[in-house]
Amino acid sequence: MKLIVGNWKMYPRKLGDAKAIVGKLKFPAKKLPRTKVVVCPPTLYILPLVALLGRSPILLGAQNTFTVDEGAYTGETSPAALVSSGATHAIVGHSERRALGEDDAVVAQKAIAAVRSGLTVVLCVGEAVRDPGGAYFTEVGRELRASLSGFPKNMTKRLVVAYEPIWAIGSSALRAATPEDFREMSIFIKRNLVDRFGKSAGFSVPILYGGSVDEKNAGGFLKEGGADGLLVGRASLDPERFSEIVRVAVNTR
Numbered sequence: 001m002k003l004i005v006g007n008w009k010m011y012p013r014k015l016g017d018a019k020a021i022v023g024k025l026k027f028p029a030k031k032l033p034r035t036k037v038v039v040c041p042p043t044l045y046i047l048p049l050v051a052l053l054g055r056s057p058i059l060l061g062a063q064n065t066f067t068v069d070e071g072a073y074t075g076e077t078s079p080a081a082l083v084s085s086g087a088t089h090a091i092v093g094h095s096e097r098r099a100l101g102e103d104d105a106v107v108a109q110k111a112i113a114a115v116r117s118g119l120t121v122v123l124c125v126g127e128a129v130r131d132p133g134g135a136y137f138t139e140v141g142r143e144l145r146a147s148l149s150g151f152p153k154n155m156t157k158r159l160v161v162a163y164e165p166i167w168a169i170g171s172s173a174l175r176a177a178t179p180e181d182f183r184e185m186s187i188f189i190k191r192n193l194v195d196r197f198g199k200s201a202g203f204s205v206p207i208l209y210g211g212s213v214d215e216k217n218a219g220g221f222l223k224e225g226g227a228d229g230l231l232v233g234r235a236s237l238d239p240e241r242f243s244e245i246v247r248v249a250v251n252t253r
């Protein structure tokens with residue numbers, strides 16, 4: 001099963017444009033074989049898009065959530081409210097949120113609250129820079145362990161890890177990572193997950209690649225890189241490109 005997640009970030013500005021993007025997605029079949037597609041729009045658009053999508057196979061996710069289900073937390077979005085609005089997934093610990101001040105401890109609490117509420121967590125990890133000495137492995141390992149502090153072992157079925165090297169994200173990125181970069185890191189991440197959750201649970205956590213994914217490099221990450229899926233930023237806002245990425249995933253064995 002491949003998981004293709006579109007992270008729309010804070011785009012587009014208008015609900016009408018969000019509806020238009022979703023309306024233009026063209027997938028090869030109503031039921032996508034061996035592939036799950038999740039669109040993560042700005043939170044306010046989740047409800048109207050759930051209504052618009054109806055029986056479509058596209059699922060909706062949030063780009064962030066909070067550490068508890070309810071309370072006096074002005075302006076936060078509860079994981080329980082997300083579930084009740086029709087969201088099935090939540091991205092947690094994206095580097096753009098960490099850059100806004102979210103630390104590993106908060107990320108870990110959000111991941112736990114999200115799975116407890118019934119969401120599938122897409123936990124993001126990734127190094128800021130790649131040093132020739134390979135210290136970035138240590139950095140990612142530390143971030144992964146800290147972000148999973150207290151995560152319940154019996155809920156790993158609803159855990160997905162996305163490897164998103166920060167240097168490969170966004171329009172100012174030097175380049176995407178290579179499928180080899182990803183493969184190496186995903187083995188490292190898997191080993192950490194096995195240490196943390198045991199062989200069978202650790203091995204079954206899907207690992208996605210994210211960072212400048214497009215319709216041209218998607219196949220390489222899925223095939224040569226062995227990725228269980230992709231976390232797509234910019235290209236997920238273009239319905240033709242995102243549809244093509246999904247088509248590539250459907251055709252990758």
Ligand code: 13P
Nearest residue numbers: 007169170211212233234
């Ligand atoms: P881009 O695909 O635009 O580089 O964004 C990646 C990302 O941050 C997805 O979460």
